[in-house]
Amino acid sequence: MRTLTISFLATFFVVATTLSFMPGGAIHAFAQSQPHAKTTPAQGSDNSTSVPAQVVALDECDPNTFNAALGPNFCHNVALAALGYATTLSDLFAKAGSGTPDPGWDFEPDTLSIKKGTPVVAVDQGGEPHTFTEVAQFGGGFIPGLNAGQEVVPECQGGFANVAVAKTRIIQGSQLQVSGLSKGKHYFQCCIHPWMRVEVDVK
Numbered sequence: 001m002r003t004l005t006i007s008f009l010a011t012f013f014v015v016a017t018t019l020s021f022m023p024g025g026a027i028h029a030f031a032q033s034q035p036h037a038k039t040t041p042a043q044g045s046d047n048s049t050s051v052p053a054q055v056v057a058l059d060e061c062d063p064n065t066f067n068a069a070l071g072p073n074f075c076h077n078v079a080l081a082a083l084g085y086a087t088t089l090s091d092l093f094a095k096a097g098s099g100t101p102d103p104g105w106d107f108e109p110d111t112l113s114i115k116k117g118t119p120v121v122a123v124d125q126g127g128e129p130h131t132f133t134e135v136a137q138f139g140g141g142f143i144p145g146l147n148a149g150q151e152v153v154p155e156c157q158g159g160f161a162n163v164a165v166a167k168t169r170i171i172q173g174s175q176l177q178v179s180g181l182s183k184g185k186h187y188f189q190c191c192i193h194p195w196m197r198v199e200v201d202v203k
Contacts, residue, residue, distance in 0.1 A: 052121040052177065053114045055198055057170060057190070059126035060104035062086035066128065076127045076172050096146040101195040107132075107188070113201045119179040120200060122188075124170040131156075131191040132176050132198075133168040138187055141194035148195075156191035165191055 065088040066075035087095075087102050095102045105126075114120065122132035135155045140147030142159035160166045168191070170176050178188075181202045190196035 050118060052119040053112055053200075055112065055120060055122045055132070055188075056108045057122060057124045057126050057130045057132070057196065058104065058106050058108060059128055059130070059193070060085055060087050060102070061092075061127045062088045063127070065089040074128060093145050096148055096193075096195070099148045101146070101148065101193070105190075105193045105196055107190070107196045107198045110197065111199045111201070113203060114181075116181070116183050116202050118202075119177050120181070121175050121177045122170055123175040124172050127172055129169055129171045130193065130196065131165060131168040132170055132178070132188055133165060133191050134178070135187050135189055138189055138197055139194065141189070141191040143192060146193060150194065153189075153191075153194075156189075156194070159191070 061075035063075045063086075067073065069089050085104075087104060092102055092105075107122075112120065124130055133155055135153045137153065139153035140150035140156070142152055142156045142165070144152075156165060158165060160169065168176060181200065183202050186200040186202065188198045188200065
């Protein structure tokens, strides 16, 4: 059934529309199959060209409940709510509070291995804002109700009033490039939805 739905959407919508209206599972599959966009070489790269490694931020926000509480156009319709591919705002908080956060809110891939000098580009293909924030260790974000009891990590303290956090925000359709990562492991999470996490291993 999901395969048929994906095929139907792929046939009748252009790429931009598909990203805006596909079910979450279809978006996951689509995002993972796309080639990485080429950019100018990152400083410090040993390669003549530097192709970024892409991370995609995904969610399945329900526009009706999110926009009623958070303002018009906060959540764009990226999910087909009529087919059950949407999560209400209250359900999002309930699931996170019970320690089982909604898996529709996700960074893909969860782990990434890159060569030193390769930039990482985070692209928001979900319906609401996220952050792509480097942290020393994973933990809670700046919205207590979504933390499942975890303490807010220092890098997320203050929310968007903290300029360092605000600089890592990505909204629907936007992207953020992170360059110059040193060798070793780097941890990125969303400071809003802290179960959205990526581990980047720089070789």
